[in-house]
Amino acid sequence: MEDFTLSAELDQMRSEYATLKKKLDEQEIINSKLIVNSVKTKVDSLDRHERFEYVACAFAALLSPVYHYTFNASWWFCLGTVVLMFFCGYKTWLEHRNVKAYDVRSKDMLSVAKNVRKLRQDYTNWLNVALPLLVVWLGWLFAELMMNNDDKKFVILMAGSIICGLLIGGSIGLSMRRKVIRTCDEIIAQIEEN
Amino acid sequence: MQNKEQLFTEIVNGHKRTIYTVCYMFSNDTAEIEDLFQEILIKMWSGFDTFRGDSDINTWIWRVSLNTCLNFDRKKRRGGERVGLSVDINPYTDTDDDALQIKQLHKRINQLGFVDRSIILLWLENMSYDEIGAIVGISAKNVSVKLVRIKERLKQM
Secondary structure, X not given: OOOOOXXXXXXXXXHHHHHHHHHHHHOOOOOHHHHHHHHHHHHHHHHHHHHHHHHHXXXXXXXXXXXXXXXXXXXXXXXXXXXXXHHHHHHHHHHHHHHHHHHHHXXXXXXXXXXXXHHHHHHHHHXXXXXXXXXXXHHHHHXXXXXXXXXXXXXXXXXXXHHHHHHHHHHHHHHHHHHHHHHHHHHHHHHHOO | OHHHHHHHHHHHHHHHHHXXXXXXXXXXXXXXXXXXXXXXXXXXXXXXXXOOOOOOHHHHHHHHHHHHHHHOOHHHHHHOOOOOOOOOOOOOOOOOHHHHHHHHHHHHHHOOOXXXXXXXXXXXXXXXXXXXHHXXXXXXXXXXXXXXXXHHHHHHO
């Protein structure tokens, strides 16, 4: 191995680094109680966000009988919705589990970057899975709506509500997806800028 | 629980300089440094139970700190809940010779890419090539090659 240490620039860096360490050592940086309080608050907040995502999926699954009672959708459709929601929850957990916590605490930096790339790829490809599923589910939903209801006004009202909900939910979902992909790009760019 | 908190606080107090060094070397914005510091503590706290001393605590803290810097989600920290840690120092705002030296170090290091920056920081911490390789995810031989390239780049600055 080549000797890395014989360099004036590096000697200077060592001296500058020693100055930084000295300066940091001299200061009382943080209050011990604040450390624990701050960490607990943030962890609780992150846990809340994570729980919210799973609760949202479970809530949507539990609400599926509403389709039966509001527009006579079949129980098969309700069951299909429940399965879809569980699949979405599982897929989200699968995509995030590596990047979120375990990697950062136990893996080396390049492995973390590799998992971020994987997360980005999963998010990019997610529409390939989600769009066909959504088309099938919507087709099924509209078929159930039209076949089981004779009142045209009611059908139009329900279809309008579903489309509105779809547009709002879809734009929120797409915006979140874009944010995750952008963040992944930033991380990958940091790694690849060498 | 009380013991865990006490032990965690002791560890953080014992290694706060390491964590701050990483934060300062990856940012020169006081608010961002606070956020980064907080984020590193969160990752340490949440991994504290699973850390069983398989590796040296110092190596673990470096690993968590560098990975957190790499993974730091700007949007999350801006929108997230924050509890101020009352960081009273910022070496960059001082005007004495020491501050100028630290600024110079920051400037040099920040001209390097993320991996090179991490490698040079670990080298400045007097870590062995094996330890650096384990944290970054490359072989000791590769660390040596990268350090030589970093030296060349530093000469050109």
